[in-house]
Amino acid sequence: MEVPKPKCLEHPINVPTKLLMGPGPVNMPLRVHNAMMKPMLGHLHPEFTQVMDEVKEGLKYIFQTTAEVVCCVSGTGHAGMEATMCNLLEPNDVILIAQNGIWGERAADMARRHDADVRLIKKPPGDVCSLNELESALLKHRPAVLFLVQGESSTGALQPLEGVGALCRKHGVLLAVDTVASLGGVPFFMDSWEIDVVYTGSQKVISAPPSVAPIAFNDRAMEKVRTRKTPIRSFYLDITWLANYWGCDGLPRKYHHTGPVSSVYALREALSMVSEEGLHALWSRHSSCAQRLYSGLEALGLRLFIADPAKRTPTVTTICIPEGVDWMKVPGGSKWWFGTYCGQSVENWPHGL
Ligand code: PMP
Numbered sequence: 001m002e003v004p005k006p007k008c009l010e011h012p013i014n015v016p017t018k019l020l021m022g023p024g025p026v027n028m029p030l031r032v033h034n035a036m037m038k039p040m041l042g043h044l045h046p047e048f049t050q051v052m053d054e055v056k057e058g059l060k061y062i063f064q065t066t067a068e069v070v071c072c073v074s075g076t077g078h079a080g081m082e083a084t085m086c087n088l089l090e091p092n093d094v095i096l097i098a099q100n101g102i103w104g105e106r107a108a109d110m111a112r113r114h115d116a117d118v119r120l121i122k123k124p125p126g127d128v129c130s131l132n133e134l135e136s137a138l139l140k141h142r143p144a145v146l147f148l149v150q151g152e153s154s155t156g157a158l159q160p161l162e163g164v165g166a167l168c169r170k171h172g173v174l175l176a177v178d179t180v181a182s183l184g185g186v187p188f189f190m191d192s193w194e195i196d197v198v199y200t201g202s203q204k205v206i207s208a209p210p211s212v213a214p215i216a217f218n219d220r221a222m223e224k225v226r227t228r229k230t231p232i233r234s235f236y237l238d239i240t241w242l243a244n245y246w247g248c249d250g251l252p253r254k255y256h257h258t259g260p261v262s263s264v265y266a267l268r269e270a271l272s273m274v275s276e277e278g279l280h281a282l283w284s285r286h287s288s289c290a291q292r293l294y295s296g297l298e299a300l301g302l303r304l305f306i307a308d309p310a311k312r313t314p315t316v317t318t319i320c321i322p323e324g325v326d327w328m329k330v331p332g333g334s335k336w337w338f339g340t341y342c343g344q345s346v347e348n349w350p351h352g353l
Contacts, residue, residue, distance in 0.1 A: 023153050023181070023316060025203035025210050028266070032208055035269035036262045043259040051268050052246055052259070058271025059214045062183060062206070062279065063198055065190035069222055071246030072212040072267070073199070073237060074260050077180035080199025080213030082110055083237040084176050088145050088197065088221065090230050091115035096143035096173075098129045101154035103178055107147050114233060119143060125155040126306045126318070131163050138171045144224075145174045151182025156306050156318035158186060165194025174221055180204060180213075184274060185286040185315035196221040202263070205286070205315060208270035211263040215239075290314030 020027050041048040059070045073079040085107070089095060095116045097108050100123040108118045119141040121129055129137075129148075138146065146168055148159050161177065168175040176197040179188055183198075184205030190198050196218050203210035217225070217239055225232070225239055232238045236257060243249045245256040274282060290312070294304060297319060305318035321327045 026205075026207050028207055028209065029270070029273060031273065032266045032269045035265040036209070038262070038265050041261055043257075043261060044253060044255060048259075048261060048264070049247060049253060051264055055264060055268050055271060056246060056248070058268070058275060059216065062188075062200075062271065062274055063190045063214070063216050064188060064192070064279075065198075065216055065218070067190065067216050067218040069217040069239065069243045069248045070214075071216075071242050071248055072202075072214050072259075072264070073242060074211070074257060075213055076203070076210045077178075077199070077201035077213055078106070079237065080180070080201070080215050081107060081178060082234070083213070083215055083239060083242075084147075084178075084197050084199055085110045085114050085116070086234045086237050087217070087225050087232055087239045088174060088176060089114045089116040090228055092117055093145065094119060094141055094143040095145045095147060096121065096137055096141050097147045098123065098134075098149070098159065100127055100129075100157055100159075101125055101149070101152040103149040103152055103154065103180075104147075107149070107178070111147075126157050126311070128152075128157050128159045128311055131167065134164060135167050135171075138167060138173060142171075143173055145176055147176045147178075149178040150188065151179065151186070151313040151315055153181035153313075153316045156313055156316045157311055158182065158313035161188070161193050161195065165196075168196075169194055174224060176221075182313050182315055184279075184282055186313060187279075187283055190216060190218070202267050202270070205282070206267070206270045206274065208266045209263055211260050212267055214267075215242075217243075286314040290317060293317050 056070050060066065063070065073083045089111060093116050095111045096119045097104050097111065098121045099105060099108065108120060111118045121133060121137045123129060148161065148164065150159050150161060152159065165175050174196045175194065177195050179198055180201040181204055183200040199213055199215040201210065202208040202212045202214065241256045244251055244254055247253055297304065302322065303320045305320050306312045321330055
């Protein structure tokens, strides 16, 4: 039997305008929408590779790095996480993962799928690891890789990163950091904090559509990739192929996959807005928006989930659901998640918070 034409496609697509304040994508500026409407180009046309080169410059700025391998995985933040695991890990490599929310759990799940020997530092949700705790765990487990999440969006915790890279170098460990929910909203310095691999998402502070995961590997990380004894288990996420397609290896670009052309235009425009505003202004805007949100919430009698302000990421605010309120009815309807990304200006917030 032939499958009939779907009736639901006969009416125009219904997409309401919503103010996005949950732990997903944020509203995109008009400039970013408009960039997506530019004509399609071939994924290896010189005009498109020029746009890719401009994206790389924007990413080097937002990651604060001069690393050569700075590019995007075609996929969302999870693809960045998966790319980190599959490129850095070989079977039986020990990876130490700090777990204080769902992202550490996901990272551990992925690392196990690559047959790594996963060790955990468990912290209660909302808490973070100190340098002392990290150093003791490095000495105990002797990992090849340490994986941390800077902004744990399931709890709103901000993992301090200063000093961790130096510890990792002292113990011969590679440091990989997830900044999907934090990059652009809080200071991050890949090079001066000696972080070997970092990835983020396009749809949070950067305010582009979900679809491309910016990622950077420094020379130490690339050395590990180059000296692997076993092949990288994913062709699509192989950083050596991605680095070539993104023009990071000095060799002629080869077809690896069809890059998400319109999304790359959007990312280019969003990064140019980041650059116009400047990182310091962007970080302080997020900080002051978060301060206003905290005081507004407290004025309403709500208690913030993370009591110590120093442990909160300004990009995601978590609130204790008051006694007697059914958490399933709270926006998002999900047990872990009641967050607010402040990727937009405070004027857009409801109730003038
Ligand atoms: N890491 C963190 C910290 C996140 O907050 C998210 C998404 N909210 C991800 C990874 C996964 O990103 P994505 O949903 O874009 O795949």
